[in-house]
Amino acid sequence: MIHLKDILYKVSIEKVIGDTSVAINQLHFDSRQIQLNDVFVAIRGALSDGHQYIKQAQDQGALAVVCEELPKDMISGITYVQVKNTKEALALIASNYYKNPSENLKLVGVTGTNGKTTIATLLFQLFSRAGYQVGLISTVAIKVGDKEYGTKLTTPDSITINKYLAEMNEAGVEFCFMEVSSHGIDQHRTGGLTFAGGIFTNLSHDHLDYHKNFAEYRDVKKRFFDELPKEAFALTNVDDKNGAIMLQNTKATKKTYALKSMADYKAQLLENSFGGLLLKLNGHEVWSKLIGEFNAYNLSAIYATADLLGLDELENLRLISELSSVSGRFQYHVSSSKITAIVDYAHTPDALKNVLETINAIRTKNEELITVVGCGGDRDKTKRPTMGDIASECSTKVVFTSDNPRTENPDQIIEEIEAGVQPQNVKKVISVTNRKQAIKTACVMAAPNDIILIAGKGHETYQEVNGVRSDFDDMKIVKELLEQLEK
Template identity: 70%
Template sequence: MKSLKDILYGVSLSAVSGTTSVMVNNICFDSRKVGTDDVFVAIKGLVADGHQFIEQTVASGARAVICEELPRQMEDEVTYVAVDNANSALAIMASNFYDNPSKNLKLVGITGTNGKTTISSLLYQLFTKAGYKVGLISTIKIMVDKVEYATTHTTPDALTINKYLGLMSEAGVEYCFMEVSSHGISQKRTEGLTFEGAIFTNLSHDHLDYHKTFAEYRDTKKILFDALSKRAFALTNVDDKNGLVMLQNTKARKYTYALKSYADYRGQILEKQFNGQLLKIDDNEVWSKLIGDFNAYNMLAIFGAADLLGLEKLETLRLLSELENVDGRFQYYISKENITAIVDYAHTPDALKNVLETIGTLRTGNENVITVVGCGGDRDKSKRPVMGHIASSLSNKVIFTSDNPRSESPTVIMEEMEAGVEPQHVQKILSIENRKQAIKTACQLAAAKDIILVAGKGHETYQETKGIREDFDDYKMVKELLESLGK
């Protein structure tokens, strides 16, 4: 058990009813999980308001309640604490509860629209290969040294983050690389953490259903850098027009990377092939198994971060050449008829454009590019016609299909994508709601040397419809269909 007073250290309190000199078992923000002597934090969420369940949690045995508005009816044996922001309070309390584990290792946050998973995962790979104990908190998984745990959010809730950072601290982990999403920053999930550094990748159209404006989305990302200490480093992509914005108010040491601009870490693409590309980094040539301009930027960010964290440059370059691609990120399969199938997580306009333009630089011009793509339901609707426009402009044939429709109608989502298709490209378009059938049709249409891009879901091994998740793996599906068709 922990002292409530100790757990609340650093939290801005506006009112207290009862004593904070009590012992509590656990912190909960889900009213259904509250048990005897727990402390319940009432969060005002997008769907439900935790304040509505305070009475229920007290009946379940809560010893203390943290809330933004004190309830009218309060029990004498329960401590009620009012705070200015319950999300912020939860994050600081979680850090205190797990003995501030981020102070015991070097935590690096990676933020931006695209590239977070690749950079964090490959930094985990690189530092592991360099002989260190490493942690990873990403969209795909959480790693505590060599032990893997499942994850459901790009940036988990504050309790989950600190729980796993605590496990990392106990396991002797020296470095941890964590994806930091705009949702996570906005909801204060990373507050109370001590970062050794932060990396900015890029900024493009995404999450405007949540942030409402691009400026708000950008400024939310910037909060991560604003909170860095002067001992930390801030590494940013200055080829992105928002790169220098991230550095405007940070106290951290400032560093830049770029392919096109003057920067502290500068790179150049010398040669591209389907199985990799030759890069020039820090005046040294290095072969990377990852292709595309976007991956060249990722390699630069990784090289810069490794240098700032103290790795020897030539050793880092050697390790860069050994890094393997991340599942669902330009993951490709070549069939016996030399049809190349590429699976990529591209679910934003910029990411889709990057992948299709990369494919364009690698093709001879005689192959057809067949793109299968959808858009997620209950997410930013404004990007759907843009995605439709990009797919139809840069492909020979496009099949719009279901992604994770969630509570929305797949037909409506596809129609909104179709709205972005220019008249001269309409003849390229097919709309097939069933994702398996859409991928099968692409495989049937493909001839020798053609290229199939299945975009949007990447590493995901499920499809979510009306609250139900069913097994669905794009890479496995396209590989099996090409094999079954004898291609």
């Protein structure tokens, strides 16, 4: 039995009206889910304010309400807890409700613009193969050992995070690797969690629809490291100019990795081909099936993290050589006519540039590089012309198309992408609004040995148009189209 006072531990309370010794049932911030004796936490969101739904929660049997503003009509028998920030309070309440599960395993958070999913997922792979029970909280999936659950957010809400961490405790999980987004940090979803370590990958243009400017985006990421405990480690990529900033105020043990700078974990990229990478990690050569300089950074972070978590060095290197690519991250398929189709999640200017530069560094230049790319609707509009410029500059041919238009007009999005194309590259570009038709166009344009890059959606198996999600898997579609054309 859980009592209300038990879950309020460490919460900064301004006022209490009612009895905190009452036994409670479930915890929710969605009033529609409230049942008898549940606790309702009223969250102010971008689209709606939970305070407007306090009456609904009361009518459905809420025993307690946590809010920033007390309702005018308070009901006898319901306990009201007023706090300054309900998002911050929810993180602590959720952690207390599930008996602080993050304290019973080693939780490592990965933050940055690019590489979060790859690093978290490959660390899960590596430690699983090393014989440990491992958990994963990522954009692609939530995993508790062998069990897998779907997810919609990079960093889920506080209740969901703690619920799965509690399940990990029950399953005997020793390590959990978690993507930490700027939205998640800003909305306090990771508050109340005890991290054993934090990893910074890089910072580039993204989410400026949410954050006011780049400095705010950077400082939100930095806050994650500021809040790490002194027992944790803070591992940062010092080749990125923002890497050192992340460490400025952290109490955690500071560690660095790099390819081009002096660092605690130094990597050298010796060979780079479609077959994989040959890396030197702190003086040890290791072959990886992964491709590209960006993956050399990812593998450096993985090697460093495994070392900081106490994995044997030779075991660490052996397991790195066995790692396979993550769904939608530089996944490639070679057709019977030797056309190479690559699917990648690159949806930021920096990520797109990294992928295109990787392909251009490997290819012979005797073949065409045809890029299919769009930009998501209802997201950062300022990056669209930059994406258009990069795609057209670094490819031999480009097909601009829809990504997830959401509630925006896809043709308008494409026009904004086209605006960034330099005059000398205009002839390289065509626009096809329908994504499947755009991929088909690229397949028809491709000759044997050509390369098709389909960027932006990666692992996603849907396309969202006007609030409706339809099945759409870039890799599945390009394989089918190439097969049909080659018959």
